[in-house]
Amino acid sequence: SRCGRMDQGCAYGNRPVMMTFDGDRIDVNExxxxxxxxxxxxxLGSSKDTKEILHQLNHCYPFAENELQKNVQEYLGSTSAQMTRQAHEALHQGDAVRVGQLMKEAQAEFDKNLQPACPSQLTAPILHRTLNYASIQPYILGGKGVGSQGDGSAQFIVKDAADQEKVIExxxxxxxxxxxKLVIQAEQRVRKAVIPAAGFGTRLFPASKVVKKELFPIVDRDGRAKPAIMVIIEEAVNSGIEEICLIVQSGDRQLFEAFFKTPPPIENFNKLSKEDQEYCQYLMDLGNRISFVMQETQDGFGHAVYCAREWVGNEPFLLMLGDHLYSSDHQSSCAKQLxxxxxxxxxxVVGLQVTxxxxxxxxxxxxxIWQDPDSILSVQIHRSTFLYRR
Incomplete structure (x- = not known):
């Protein structure tokens, strides 16, 4: 890769990514x-000359003229690719011990094959003194240089937070x-769902002039008449979602709160059957999961989702549409499948339908590209023209 290519990985923060370089093409897979x-x-508190390192390594391409250059090409080619695949699998499995072993192996192979190509920079005495410092050995699983190596930075993997603190100390x-410190956290379970419900409902005019489209009544599979938004929220909750964020206009908040968070007046409550009285409590329990975020100006779907950024925080979330009912042909609901x-x-991931x-x-x-035939599609390009699709 050209100098600086891997710096693009910084854009992903502490989310692990697999970056593959092939000429001008870069593939990134989280x-x-x-x-x-x-x-x-x-x-390491020292310095290195990255340009000099790359200058010397570039002398080994495109054709190897001696054993040294052959070793450089082999390490930066097949050896590095194989180790990267093994490291990817070890990281994915959360196998810190294996990652540590691979870091040690990678450093040893780097020193053997690349150090002779640029000894002035890659001998790196400070790096190697740090990697082999006796006092930290009981606490580390492995370590290596970073990037083009040299006396710039080092990285270690350790067993837990206590060992991390000890090594730093x-x-x-x-x-x-x-x-x-760098902690790559295990897979986060999706706990939250965002449902935009601030639109006007142009396609449902004039009914949407008097009834919010998300509140249109429908008869659900259980035989109950309920507003469409409730069916959507129930699908989210039944798929394991714990918290719901409804994006609404400030003037509509009272409508949704009246349904989900306010019991009926006592005179009306007493007219309900015992079953429906118990159902009122179910509605209140459902309402306890719901938070409201205001979209003060209707600037489109993307803006509605953006309004929920603080509520979502740094968690993965399920995005559902407040005016779409989801029907599955399988036992598992659409939300659960997603x-x-x-x-x-x-x-x-995104749910798709044949249109x-x-x-x-x-x-x-x-x-x-289909990963699973007619099931999971690895999306490459988004377009909206039939000509491209054909």
């Missing part, structure tokens, strides 16, 4: 880890080096 992984990043006190796929894939070309102008369309 993945999750099965267990929390604890790292220590160390500023030793390196800062004994060697005077600055350290940073969450199951997210758990398997470890990155953002006739005559209706395509009202929707977007995607193309990609």
């Amino acid at each position: 993945f999750n880890v099965a267990k929390d992984l604890f790292f220590v990043i160390v500023d 030793i390196l800062e006190q004994d060697l005077g080096m600055s350290c940073l 969450l199951d796929v997210y758990k398997r894939a470890g990155h953002s 006739h070309v005559d209706q395509l102008h009202m929707f977007g369309c995607v193309t990609g």
Whole structure:
């Protein structure tokens, strides 16, 4: 890769990503880890000449003229690719011990094959003194240099937070080096759902002039008449969602609160059957899961979702449409299927439906590669024209 390519990984924060470089093409795939992984990043307090390192390594391409150049190409090619695949799998499994072993192996192979190509920078005495510092050995599982190596930075993986603290304490006190903690957290379960419900309902005019489209009554599978938004919320809750955020206009909040958070007047409550009185409590329990976020100006669907950013925080969330009813042909609901796929894939997923070309102008369309035939599609490009789709 060209210098700086891997810096783009910083855009993903502490989310693990697999980045593959091939000429001008960069593929980025997020993945999750099965267990929390604890790292220590160390500023070695020295310097390196990255341009010189890359300059010397570039002399080894495109054709190897001697054994040294052949070793450089082999390490940066097949050896590095194999180790990266193994590291990806170990990270995904949350196997800190294996990651540590691979870090040690990668460093040893790097020193053997690349150090002779640029000894002035890659001999890196401070890096190797730090990696082999006796006092930290009981607390680390493995370590290696970072990026193009040299006396720039080092990284260690440790067993837990206690060992992480201990390594940092030793390196800062004994060697005077600055350290940073990095914790890659295990897969986060999707606890929250966001449901925009602030639109006017143009396609349902004039009925939407008097009744919010999300409050249109429908008869659900259980035989009860209920507003459409309740069916959507129930699907989310039944799929394992714990908290719901409704994006509404400030003037409509009272309507939703009256339904989900306010019991009927006592005179009306007493007219209900015992079963329906118990159902009132169910509605209140459902309401306890619901928070409201205001969309003061109707600036589109994307803006509505953006309004929930503080409520969502740094968690994965399920996004459902407040005016779409979801019907599954399977025992598992649409929301549950989507969450199951997210758990398997470890990155953002979207539910799709087959749409006739005559209706395509009202929707977007995607193309990609089937991971599971007619089931899971790895989306590559979004377009909304029939010509591209064909």
